Amino acid sequence: MxxxxxxxxxxxxxxxxxxxxxxxxxxxxxxxxxxxxxxxxxxxxxxxxxxxxxxxxxxxxxxxxxxxxxxxxxxxxxxxxxxxxxxxxxxxxxxxxxxxxxxxxxxxxxxxxxxxxxxxxxxxxxxxxxxxxxxxxPAYEAEREDLQVLYRPLFLTSYLLADKLAEDDFHGARTVVVSSASSKTAFGTAHCLRGKGVRLVGLTSPRNVEFTKSLGLYDTVLTYDDAVDLEPSVYLDFSGSAAVRETLHARLGEQLVKDVSIGLTHQTSSPDPRSEFFFAPEQLRKRVADWGADGFAHRTGDALKAFTTEAAGWxxxxxxxxxxxxxxxxxxxxxxxxxxxxxxxxxx
Ligand SMILES: NC(=O)c1ccc[n+]([C@@H]2O[C@H](COP(=O)([O-])OP(=O)(O)OC[C@H]3O[C@@H](n4cnc5c(N)ncnc54)[C@H](OP(=O)(O)O)[C@@H]3O)[C@@H](O)[C@H]2O)c1
Incomplete structure (x- = not known):
């Protein structure tokens, strides 16, 4: 036994x-x-x-x-x-x-x-x-198992979320506002969105501003109390905070073209009809159909390896x-x- x-x-x-x-x-x-x-x-x-x-x-x-x-x-x-x-x-x-x-x-x-x-x-x-x-x-790296167990499940969501946003041409916006910007899934998404023609604004707690800036992934890093610029924006919500969502909707009004809910780091679960839930397995099924299982494994494996190489220093x-x-x-x-x-x- x-x-x-x-x-x-x-x-x-x-x-x-x-x-x-x-x-x-x-x-x-x-x-x-x-x-x-x-x-x-x-x-x-x-x-x-x-x-x-x-x-x-x-x-x-x-x-x-x-x-x-x-x-x-x-x-x-x-x-x-x-x-x-x-x-x-x-x-x-x-x-x-x-x-x-x-x-x-x-x-x-x-x-x-x-x-x-x-x-x-x-x-x-x-x-x-x-x-x-x-x-x-193809994504396995024996000498980086520590980084793989941390980043792999999160980065796949980051990759698929960035992929879906680009596919939807950011719903016409050119600014992406990200809450819990210091979280691994959020900064993985920022990494995937770099160079895609959007301005990345990270929102974080005061204690995490320095770390989030040090990543060099966001064009602007603000605390949750700071006001974002008035321009067409997509909101990627990793915090689940009703207060942060309310503030953004009040500030941006019609300029907030899409509100996407991905996470709940603040641990409150309050679904809001203005927010659309991003469920990674859905986009995964689509890309496996588009690229084939092997093509998907190689593309995401290569992207993960490139990301963990950088993230090892962060x-x-x-x-x-x-x-x-x-x-x-x-x-x-x-x-x-x-x-x-x-x-x-x-x-x-
Ligand atoms: N939908 C999906 O398919 C999917 C897939 C993967 C991950 N996610 C979600 O993405 C979110 C981030 O996950 P992660 O593993 O990347 O996080 P992580 O790296 O562990 O994030 C840590 C950050 O989350 C915030 N935080 C953590 N605990 C908190 C608490 N008790 N109260 C307030 N803020 C807290 C802080 O960020 P700030 O100070 O910057 O707010 C902290 O720096 C999770 O909610 C996760 O479920 C969703």
Whole structure:
């Protein structure tokens, strides 16, 4: 029997965590046992928990513990037991992983590796169910796994969001206003929009102005209390703050040609009919259809490598380990205590 540890959070009070232990059952046919090895943890994972009930993020890794949830993370895992010849023990994969030492998946083979075909994941977006074997993955860089677990899931959204905006010719605007400009997904988007003929205005908290300016990605960096210029603008909302949205709508009026909601770093979920939600898997499906699965993997892989080369100089990475290290990082990211110039990865 293999023992597993799992960190669960209280769905009604995300600050309350607990470490549970259980024994893993023997594998059935088509099943693989993954040993989680390395993950990132950023505001994005907190958002999964904030909208866990509404969007279904608790369903990926269900738990019997009453009113508890397992927060999904992105990272690397190793196959430590297998009933599938094509995916032997020792295979390393990148994908969506629980806050737990182990994960059992029911493997359905795919071009890049396998998907988890478990019943409880059947209705969830395919991109979250896919596990990529590192040796077949054009975006994989063995010597940069730390940066990959941090940036890869976020940068894909940045890339697809920038791609969609350019495809829509920025809805006629030439200024893009970005909230939570110091967040990795926001500055990844700014990186992708550089040189596309738009002025990039980053909005951030006073304490993060210096860091956001130091990135050199935004043409202008303002605090949330500063007034933006009156000109046709698209708003990319990574903060989810109703107050910031209200201020922008009041200031820009008709000049605000599009209000796109991407994130909730401020952890309040208040959908607004004036705002259109950007869901990356939709644009991903479109581009896979346009470019083919290989074409998509190579284009986004090349873009990610170029981005992480630059981002390595912007954010220093600290490693933590085990359930206690994971819990500490969760508390610090949840309470917004992290400095954007530092990021945390966890070895399990
Ligand atoms: N729709 C999608 O497909 C998709 C995909 C990826 C990410 N996202 C979303 O994008 C957002 C950014 O994610 P990330 O992982 O890139 O973030 P991150 O790098 O961890 O962002 C950190 C920044 O978020 C703000 N922040 C964090 N915690 C806060 C708190 N408790 N209170 C107030 N502000 C806080 C601060 O920025 P400021 O001071 O600059 O506000 C902070 O510097 C998340 O909400 C995430 O879910 C959406």
């Amino acid at each position: 293999i023992s597993r540890w799992t960190v669960v959070v209280d769905r009604d009070d995300l600050t309350r965590t607990e470490v549970l232990h259980d024994e893993l059952p023997v594998l059935s046919d088509c099943e693989l046992l993954l040993r989680v090895d390395l993950t990132g943890l950023t505001a994005n994972n907190v958002t999964y928990a904030v909208v866990g009930d509404r969007i279904g993020y608790w369903q990926f890794f269900p738990t019997d513990a009453k009113n508890r949830g397992i927060v999904p993370l992105w990272g690397f895992a190793d196959v430590v037991a297998s009933t599938v010849d094509a995916i032997p023990e020792g295979t390393r994969v990148y994908g969506y992983l629980p806050m737990a030492s182990h994960l059992v998946v029911r493997a359905r083979l795919t071009h890049g590796g396998f998907a988890d075909a478990s019943d409880h994941r059947a209705e969830l977006p395919a991109v979250y169910n896919s596990y990529l074997v590192t040796t077949r993955d 954010v220093a990475v600290t490693r933590h380990s085990g359930p206690d290290g994971l819990t500490d990082v969760w508390q610090s990211v949840l309470t917004g205590k992290t400095d954007p110039a530092h990021a945390d990865v966890i070895t399990f």
